[in-house]
Amino acid sequence: MDKPLALPIQKIITESERVKTYVFDYDFPGEPGQFVMCWIPGFDEKPFGIIKKEGKGFRISVAAVGDSTKAMHMMEEGDLLGFRGPYGSVFVLPEKGKQIAMVAGGYGMVPLSYLAQEARKKEYKVHLFIGARNKQELLFKEWMEEIGVLVHASTDDGSEGYKGFNTDLFKSNAEKESYDKVYTVGPEIMELKIAQICWEKNIPFEVSLERYMKCGFGICGQCSVDPTGWRMCVEGPVIDGEKLKKIEEFGKYHRTASGKVEKYPWVK
Amino acid sequence: MANLSVSLAGISLQNPTILASGIMGVSASSLKFVEEHGAGAVTMKSIGPTDRTGHKNPTVYSWGEGITNAVGLSNPGAEEGAAHLEEMKKILHIPVIASCFADTVDNIAKVAEKLLEKEPLALELNLSCPNTEDDFGCMFAMDPRVTERAVTLVKKTSGKTKIFVKLSPDASNIVTVAKAAEAAGADGITAINTLSGLIIDIHTKRPILKNTFGGLSGPAIRPVGVRAVYNLYEAVKIPIIGTGGINTGEDAIEYIMAGATAVGIGSGVYYRGIDVFGKVTEEMENFMDQNGYKSLEEMRGIAHKC
Numbered sequence: 001m002d003k004p005l006a007l008p009i010q011k012i013i014t015e016s017e018r019v020k021t022y023v024f025d026y027d028f029p030g031e032p033g034q035f036v037m038c039w040i041p042g043f044d045e046k047p048f049g050i051i052k053k054e055g056k057g058f059r060i061s062v063a064a065v066g067d068s069t070k071a072m073h074m075m076e077e078g079d080l081l082g083f084r085g086p087y088g089s090v091f092v093l094p095e096k097g098k099q100i101a102m103v104a105g106g107y108g109m110v111p112l113s114y115l116a117q118e119a120r121k122k123e124y125k126v127h128l129f130i131g132a133r134n135k136q137e138l139l140f141k142e143w144m145e146e147i148g149v150l151v152h153a154s155t156d157d158g159s160e161g162y163k164g165f166n167t168d169l170f171k172s173n174a175e176k177e178s179y180d181k182v183y184t185v186g187p188e189i190m191e192l193k194i195a196q197i198c199w200e201k202n203i204p205f206e207v208s209l210e211r212y213m214k215c216g217f218g219i220c221g222q223c224s225v226d227p228t229g230w231r232m233c234v235e236g237p238v239i240d241g242e243k244l245k246k247i248e249e250f251g252k253y254h255r256t257a258s259g260k261v262e263k264y265p266w267v268k
Numbered sequence: 269m270a271n272l273s274v275s276l277a278g279i280s281l282q283n284p285t286i287l288a289s290g291i292m293g294v295s296a297s298s299l300k301f302v303e304e305h306g307a308g309a310v311t312m313k314s315i316g317p318t319d320r321t322g323h324k325n326p327t328v329y330s331w332g333e334g335i336t337n338a339v340g341l342s343n344p345g346a347e348e349g350a351a352h353l354e355e356m357k358k359i360l361h362i363p364v365i366a367s368c369f370a371d372t373v374d375n376i377a378k379v380a381e382k383l384l385e386k387e388p389l390a391l392e393l394n395l396s397c398p399n400t401e402d403d404f405g406c407m408f409a410m411d412p413r414v415t416e417r418a419v420t421l422v423k424k425t426s427g428k429t430k431i432f433v434k435l436s437p438d439a440s441n442i443v444t445v446a447k448a449a450e451a452a453g454a455d456g457i458t459a460i461n462t463l464s465g466l467i468i469d470i471h472t473k474r475p476i477l478k479n480t481f482g483g484l485s486g487p488a489i490r491p492v493g494v495r496a497v498y499n500l501y502e503a504v505k506i507p508i509i510g511t512g513g514i515n516t517g518e519d520a521i522e523y524i525m526a527g528a529t530a531v532g533i534g535s536g537v538y539y540r541g542i543d544v545f546g547k548v549t550e551e552m553e554n555f556m557d558q559n560g561y562k563s564l565e566e567m568r569g570i571a572h573k574c
Contacts, residue, residue: 002330006471037326041472045325080472084329214339215328219538221292221313222342227359229292229301234542257321259294259313259352260344 002217004039004082010057012077016136019107020073021051021061022081028058030086032115033208033238036060037216039082044068047213047233049111049185050086061110061139087216089238091115091206097180099125103170103194105186106132109139111208112185120147127152127177131166131190135159167193179203189266192251198241205241209250212257222259225249270556271563272549274308276530277430277455277507279363279389281308283549284520284564288511288534289314289367289392289434290339292542296355299364306546308530309363312356314394315349315383316341316368317375324478331467334486334513335535338479341369341397346382353386365432369394373414377421384425391429393418396436396461398483409436409461412448419452430455432509437463437492443503450504458509458532459496463489486535487513494526501527501569515539517551527569 011023030036030050038060039045046068048060064073072081091111094100100119104112109130119126126149132138133156144151153161154169162169167190174197182205184194191207198205211223211232218234226249230236244250253263272283286309292298293313302310322342329336343349349368356364366388370376376393383391395408395415408414415433422431433449435442437460446457462483469476493512500508510528513535514520520531536544561567 003332004326004329004469004476006469037329039326039476041469041474043324044478045327082469082472082476214325215337215538217328217330217538218542219291219335219535220328220337220339221294221298224292224295224298224301226295226297227300229295229297229299229304231292231298255294258319258342258344260319260348 002084004084006080006082008078008080009075015061015139018063019061019139021059023057023059025057027056028083031090032118033091033111034086034088036083036085040068040072041082043071047216051110051114063107087233089236091183091238093119094180099179101127101179101182103129103166103184105166105190108185112183113140115183116144116149117147120149129166129170170194171197174201181205188251195241195244206238207244208237209239210237211254270553270561272552274530274564279430281363281530283308284530285545285548286509286530286532287311288532289394291534291537296352296359299356300359303360303362305543306549307362309365311365311392312353312367313343314341314367314369315343315346315379317346317370317379319345326477329476330538334484334488335538336465336467336477336482336484338477338482340479346379350382350386353383353388357386363389365390365392367392367394369397373418373421376418380422381425384429388429390432392432392434392458393422394434396434398438398462398464407436409445410439412445415445416448416452419449419454423453432456432458434458434461436461437496442496443499446500446504450506454506456507456509457500457504458511459500460493460512463492487515489513490519494522497523497528498526517548517555520548520552521555521567524564524567525571
């Protein structure tokens with residue numbers, strides 16, 4: 001489906017001060033890792049990871065960070081949002097082995113929560129390293145605990161769990177546990193650290209790489225990465241750790257809406 | 269085996285499929301990816317005088333029979349655009365066609381000059397983007413005199429680089445505009461750009477595109493493109509790149525029979541995937557083998573002889 005399908009918001013759940021979840025009573029296709037383009041009429045259209053939970057329907061969770069997402073937070077049940085998709089590549093669970101880890105920074109928890117749910121249904125042992133600024137922003141922690149995920153929380157202010165980065169928590173944990181595969185979604189600096197640990201320890205992993213998108217279905221070229229030219233809306237956003245080695249811009253720079261190259265602040 | 273190689277205004281192409289401007293052309297890597305999937309040549313995304321983010325999303329979607337877009341000419345500006353072009357020339361083995369646009373005739377000449385410093389084999393003047401009326405006024409390709417002035421100015425500094433002019437089907441008489449471009453020294457015509465259109469979502473009661481209006485492309489516009497090429501073939505001597513709704517080898521052959529020398533593919537990347545170039549080339553070969561054509565030359569403009 002590539003033309004926006006207008007759907008009424010069935011239910012709005014307030015997750016935290018910054019995050020709301022929007023539930024739609026429509027059996028939209030889509031697997032963990034994939035995304036939809038969500039049209040906020042009059043404002044913008046943005047990619048969001050999808051979650052499916054309990055039977056029919058789907059949901060997206062949205063943090064109010066910019067004009068359009070703030071506008072979404074003003075919407076009410078019954079208001080219309082437009083959806084097209086699903087787009088992009090999917091997370092793949094390992095065929096052999098039974099213990100996996102997920103490292104989620106901030107809203108990276110959205111696609112990973114859907115994957116964690118599917119992994120638990122298939123009885124994988126799931127360790128989740130979730131990092132947020134404070135206790136209130138640890139998204140879906142209770143839900144994850146309810147379905148039997150082993151949650152290792154970390155917060156910047158120490159209001160819950162480990163005080164510091166979830167990457168450090170993961171690193172020390174990976175010394176004692178053996179993981180068949182690791183999945184990471186979050187700020188690119190966090191993903192880079194996890195990738196480096198996994199490469200070093202030879203652990204298979206997948207990362208969801210975010211790039212600015214216009215069409216979402218592979219023609220505008222806006223989300224193509226260097227030097228492979230892979231489109232993060234078609235060949236990505238989920239990229240396998242071995243393939244990721246070929247994406248030289250990973251952790252270094254991205255392209256803005258104009259196509260200009262913009263280096264990340266941590267790159268000297 | 270049929271021979272699909274072609275000489276386009278003196279530029280040798282291994283096959284006649286050319287990636288149309290605005291598709292996948294943001295970076296050198298992206299165009300390299302297109303080359304790997306069989307294109308005969310690629311066109312970079314149009315470069316303007318300064319950095320532009322373009323319109324807000326929604327900028328592109330498919331409406332079933334075609335695609336509607338109003339990206340709004342996002343580009344990194346002439347300086348960085350020229351650097352991108354240099355990188356494209358360095359890593360690609362197939363011809364790279366540069367592309368530019370601007371708000372005034374003088375400015376398009378300036379952007380062209382910047383890109384021409386990198387000595388591309390060809391430069392396409394995008395005089396016909398339909399999505400920027402608000403800030404750019406009427407598109408140049410509506411008016412034969414403005415088109416002629418733009419081509420004349422650019423030709424002053426173009427040197428060995430071939431100048432192609434991309435025309436709009438929305439012009440009241442595309443043939444008159446093409447003749448003006450030819451008279452001013454254009455080396456080729458690209459026909460057609462997208463058609464201006466509007467699609468409204470009846471549930472939210474709003475135009476879907478943020479820009480309200482957008483350019484239509486895809487299979488729905490192919491008869492419009494074929495007609496334009498057919499008319500232009502009788503009116504100008506310079507080669508024509510037939511563009512608009514080409515998804516298959518048969519579609520491409522239709523354009524060749526109308527008189528196109530090469531074919532542009534844009535929306536086809538959506539309909540058949542990135543390997544559309546390889547697929548179209550193979551299908552053209554099969555058709556030619558089955559029907560006893562040995563070269564594209566034998567088919568070019570054949571529909572005019574009936």
